[in-house]
Amino acid sequence: MKKIGFLINPIAGMGGAVGLKGTDGKREEAIVRGAVPQAINRAKITLNALKNDKNLIFLTPSGEMGEDALKETHLEPVQVISYPENESTARDTKIAAQRFLEEGVDLILFCGGDGTARDIFDIVGRNVAILGIPAGVKMYSGVFAINPSVAAEVVTGFEVQSLRDSEVMDVDEDAYRNGELKTRLHGIARVPYLAGKTQFSKQIYEDSNEERAKKDIARFIHEIMIPDVLYILGAGTTLEAIARETGLHKTLLGIDAIKNGNMIARDLDEKTLWALLEHEQETKILLSPIGAQGFILGRGNQQISPRIVKRVGIRNIIVVSTPHKLRETPVLYVDSGDPVLDQDFGDFVQVISGYRIAQRRKISQLP
Amino acid sequence: MQTKILLDEEQMPKQWYNVQADLRSPLDPPLHPKTQKPIGPQDLAAIFPMELIRQEVTTDRHIDIPEEVRDVLRLWRPSPLYRAHRLEKFLKTPAKIYYKWEGVSPAGSHKPNTSIPQAYYNMKAGVERIATETGAGQWGSALAFATMLFGLQCTIYMVRSSYAQKPYRKSMMHVWGAECIPSPSTKTNAGRAMLEKDPDTPGSLGMAISEAVEDAASHTNTNYALGSVLNHVCLHQTVIGLECREQLAMVDDYPDVVIGCVGGGSNFAGISFPFAGDKLTGKHKDVDIVGAEPASCPTLTKGLYTYDLADEAGYTPLLKMFTLGHDFVPPSMHAGGLRYHGDSPIVSRLVHDGVMRAVAYHQSEVFDAAQTFARTEGIIVAPETAHAVKAAIDEALKCNKTNESKTILFNCSGHGNFDMSAYDAYYAGSLVDYEYPDELIKEAIARIPKIS
Numbered sequence: 001m002k003k004i005g006f007l008i009n010p011i012a013g014m015g016g017a018v019g020l021k022g023t024d025g026k027r028e029e030a031i032v033r034g035a036v037p038q039a040i041n042r043a044k045i046t047l048n049a050l051k052n053d054k055n056l057i058f059l060t061p062s063g064e065m066g067e068d069a070l071k072e073t074h075l076e077p078v079q080v081i082s083y084p085e086n087e088s089t090a091r092d093t094k095i096a097a098q099r100f101l102e103e104g105v106d107l108i109l110f111c112g113g114d115g116t117a118r119d120i121f122d123i124v125g126r127n128v129a130i131l132g133i134p135a136g137v138k139m140y141s142g143v144f145a146i147n148p149s150v151a152a153e154v155v156t157g158f159e160v161q162s163l164r165d166s167e168v169m170d171v172d173e174d175a176y177r178n179g180e181l182k183t184r185l186h187g188i189a190r191v192p193y194l195a196g197k198t199q200f201s202k203q204i205y206e207d208s209n210e211e212r213a214k215k216d217i218a219r220f221i222h223e224i225m226i227p228d229v230l231y232i233l234g235a236g237t238t239l240e241a242i243a244r245e246t247g248l249h250k251t252l253l254g255i256d257a258i259k260n261g262n263m264i265a266r267d268l269d270e271k272t273l274w275a276l277l278e279h280e281q282e283t284k285i286l287l288s289p290i291g292a293q294g295f296i297l298g299r300g301n302q303q304i305s306p307r308i309v310k311r312v313g314i315r316n317i318i319v320v321s322t323p324h325k326l327r328e329t330p331v332l333y334v335d336s337g338d339p340v341l342d343q344d345f346g347d348f349v350q351v352i353s354g355y356r357i358a359q360r361r362k363i364s365q366l367p
Numbered sequence: 368m369q370t371k372i373l374l375d376e377e378q379m380p381k382q383w384y385n386v387q388a389d390l391r392s393p394l395d396p397p398l399h400p401k402t403q404k405p406i407g408p409q410d411l412a413a414i415f416p417m418e419l420i421r422q423e424v425t426t427d428r429h430i431d432i433p434e435e436v437r438d439v440l441r442l443w444r445p446s447p448l449y450r451a452h453r454l455e456k457f458l459k460t461p462a463k464i465y466y467k468w469e470g471v472s473p474a475g476s477h478k479p480n481t482s483i484p485q486a487y488y489n490m491k492a493g494v495e496r497i498a499t500e501t502g503a504g505q506w507g508s509a510l511a512f513a514t515m516l517f518g519l520q521c522t523i524y525m526v527r528s529s530y531a532q533k534p535y536r537k538s539m540m541h542v543w544g545a546e547c548i549p550s551p552s553t554k555t556n557a558g559r560a561m562l563e564k565d566p567d568t569p570g571s572l573g574m575a576i577s578e579a580v581e582d583a584a585s586h587t588n589t590n591y592a593l594g595s596v597l598n599h600v601c602l603h604q605t606v607i608g609l610e611c612r613e614q615l616a617m618v619d620d621y622p623d624v625v626i627g628c629v630g631g632g633s634n635f636a637g638i639s640f641p642f643a644g645d646k647l648t649g650k651h652k653d654v655d656i657v658g659a660e661p662a663s664c665p666t667l668t669k670g671l672y673t674y675d676l677a678d679e680a681g682y683t684p685l686l687k688m689f690t691l692g693h694d695f696v697p698p699s700m701h702a703g704g705l706r707y708h709g710d711s712p713i714v715s716r717l718v719h720d721g722v723m724r725a726v727a728y729h730q731s732e733v734f735d736a737a738q739t740f741a742r743t744e745g746i747i748v749a750p751e752t753a754h755a756v757k758a759a760i761d762e763a764l765k766c767n768k769t770n771e772s773k774t775i776l777f778n779c780s781g782h783g784n785f786d787m788s789a790y791d792a793y794y795a796g797s798l799v800d801y802e803y804p805d806e807l808i809k810e811a812i813a814r815i816p817k818i819s
Contacts, residue, residue, distance in 0.1 A: 209567050212565075212567055220804075223811065224807045224808060224810070224811035225811075226810070226811060318807065323799070326799075327797075350802060350804060352804055352807075353698075353801075354698060355695075355696070356691070356692075356695055356803060356804065356808065357663065357697075357698045357801060357803070357804075358801065358802045358803065358804040359799050359800060359801055359802065360662075360729060360800040360801075360802050361800075
């Protein structure tokens with residue numbers, strides 16, 4: 001039997017639809033603006049898909065933080081481990097996480113956003129594996145399944161030993177609401193993945209060391225960088241390694257620009273980026289897909305808007321990723337915000353995965 | 368309905384065919400890595416017996432195969448030529464597909480065609496030990512077999528990633544009495560330097576060549592042997608194409624298309640050079656000769672035709688060939704035998720001159736073809752060979768469109784009995800379609816004054 005700590009942040013995602021860019025401390029305002037709770041519905045998709053798995057025991061907080069959804073989907077056995085206040089807060093999430101830790105759960109399955117991931121991670125760290133059902137406004141962390149159905153597949157399929165590292169991201173909500181993306185790496189969580197899809201890792205020798213792969217990618221990109229071309233670097237540690245190879249320091253989650261070996265701008269927002277492009281003859285954008293979710297555009301790099309992609313040209317987008325990350329990212333997606341533009345990316349994308357090495361990967365339709 | 372076309376043992380070729388005799392102009396000479404001046408026989412004498420050096424440079428059209436060598440080749444030669452009736456039927460193609468089955472050799476591939484004469488000439492020259500490298504293990508096992516027969520010791524530097532992936536190739540080398548060492552190793556200066564630079568390197572053929580050459584050069588009783596690329600190796604492999612030409616003549620046929628997979632180029636050279644000779648001398652001007660290579664290491668389709676080193680450390684002469692750069696470490700795809708940055712200088716020249724052409728394939732489409740072949744003809748081919756199968760199927764499907772009944776001949780160079788983990792990966796959906804980002808590289812080369 002697998003012991004699953006199950007938790008819903010009932011207010012997750014409410015702020016998004018009403019333009020609050022996050023719901024922490026803004027529940028009242030979100031409700032006033034007409035937001036309706038949606039996390040519970042997202043969670044129930046996962047729970048419904050878990051009905052036939054008789055190998056699970058659920059531990060959960062009472063009421064809307066978990067117990068209600070489990071009852072409504074008739075999942076059992078259920079053990080209630082904490083009793084949150086009527087209006088649940090981050091503190092209740094942390095209390096539940098503490099109880100999960102004490103009970104020795106195999107996995108914490110939570111439904112929420114980056115804030116929820118952060119609160120849980122602060123308590124359990126790398127001691128317990130976590131997996132997110134995506135429901136938040138911001139999901140920069142790599143701990144989320146691509147959608148609620150896939151979350152169920154991972155819960156059913158994962159073995160305790162098949163865990164990978166994944167980023168938990170910190171986004172400053174107040175700054176974010178002011179149009180400023182202030183982000184940092186909060187920690188590296190342990191996240192389950194489907195072992196069946198990656199069991200041949202031994203075959204591919206050079207995949208074993210991700211840092212080495214990043215260096216190889218960086219060495220190659222450095223080698224092919226052309227004078228007088230502006231390079232826009234997306235988010236992530238692979239892009240950071242590329243900047244480092246050029247002798248520059250890059251923001252981890254920001255969009256930075258370099259040209260002729262110099263850092264031209266850091267942590268660009270869409271408008272500044274657009275203004276910057278006006279004076280450029282030629283620009284290339286370097287991107288890496290986000291964690292296991294596989295988004296090349298549309299998650300964590302919304303600054304690179306459709307008009308920016310059109311201006312630069314799809315053929316000037318270079319996608320990079322370590323073989324390690326690609327292995328855990330079975331599908332890649334483009335969600336630029338403009339579905340017609342997304343189509344123009346075609347069915348396959350070349351992903352630079354090493355020194356003069358690329359992989360041809362399929363781009364899938366959005367689920 | 369004849370399936371196998373067989374020659375008697377005495378119909379096995381008595382001479383190798385040397386395509387150098389029929390080239391439109393002489394090959395560009397190999398250059399000394401330090402002086403960059405053409406090398407002479409004496410520069411190679413430290414690691415090769417004189418007869419092989421002579422074969423490397425001669426422009427004689429025919430070279431006798433020693434009777435002692437033919438005696439060993441008789442163990443499996445002449446190899447059968449098959450008409451692929453079942454594959455043709457499955458493809459519903461008007462084309463006729465023939466394949467030369469080289470997997471019948473003791474080592475399971477075409478490689479013993481040259482390991483036997485190389486071991487023989489070294490034995491005749493009084494050499495006691497041969498050092499060599501091996502990628503996927505085909506060449507290493509073939510040389511282990513040959514050196515055993517002629518009473519020589521054998522040391523094999525096996526590319527580290529293959530050493531881990533293909534334990535049974537290593538076991539074969541042990542059965543035939545050879546020593547097999549993962550490369551880069553701590554046994555040579557070159558190996559130690561590479562490990563110091565990158566302790567986690569998966570190794571490459573270029574690195575293993577450096578180690579074997581150093582081993583040979585630093586021991587007087589030891590010579591070096593190479594399983595592909597060099598002219599004398601291609602020469603020895605021409606028994607394949609010479610037999611094919613005889614076998615096809617027995618059924619009154621001649622190929623419109625000749626196909627082989629290409630890593631260093633020797634099995635492709637083996638099946639194609641006699642036909643390339645027919646093309647060069649005007650006997651069959653229209654024969655289409657196609658080399659099939661991996662998209663991840665597309666030397667002939669994406670490389671530059673220039674002088675480059677044959678190894679990583681720079682011990683070997685500079686050869687004029689198609690190359691991706693001697694410092695390029697191709698990804699560890701399953702067709703390990705095709706992971707080579709360069710190519711045979713003769714094959715390169717013939718491609719450059721338009722006598723031959725090349726195509727490149729991704730791993731998964733190659734395994735699709737291998738599966739089709741196994742499920743029609745029965746043979747489970749090596750991942751390297753699967754590239755040739757893919758090209759043959761593609762050519763046949765073209766005939767479906769044009770309704771031509773072309774005769775397609777391909778070299779079925781080896782079995783995949785030790786490559787089942789690659790097939791497992793194919794069925795698990797975990798094959799990675801590596802490719803070479805040539806557009807980015809070319810754009811950069813065109814606009815950056817010098818790219819190292």
